[in-house]
Amino acid sequence: MTKLFIAQVRTAAGPGPLVTVRAEAEGEARLFLSAAYPEAEIAALDEPSDWVSDADTGSRAGDIREHPGVAWQPPASRAG
Numbered sequence: 001m002t003k004l005f006i007a008q009v010r011t012a013a014g015p016g017p018l019v020t021v022r023a024e025a026e027g028e029a030r031l032f033l034s035a036a037y038p039e040a041e042i043a044a045l046d047e048p049s050d051w052v053s054d055a056d057t058g059s060r061a062g063d064i065r066e067h068p069g070v071a072w073q074p075p076a077s078r079a080g
Contacts, residue, residue, distance in 0.1 A: 005029040008044040018070040049069040
């Protein structure tokens with residue numbers, strides 16, 4: 001079963017939109033993101049415990065979605 005991960009992707013042009021990726025583990029999520037964004041830095045990746053979204057976040061392993069207009073915010077458990 002896949003988990004939802006949220007990522008902050010940075011390109012030479014600056015930070016991109018919030019990205020979600022479905023994967024079984026963090027390492028797999030990083031692989032999917034690296035393949036989808038080969039020239040970008042994966043600046044942050046986290047498995048949100050209580051993040052709720054009404055946007056399409058995919059359902060299968062490898063599903064990646066960009067969420068324009070949504071800014072990265074570290075999960076509350078890691079903020080501070």
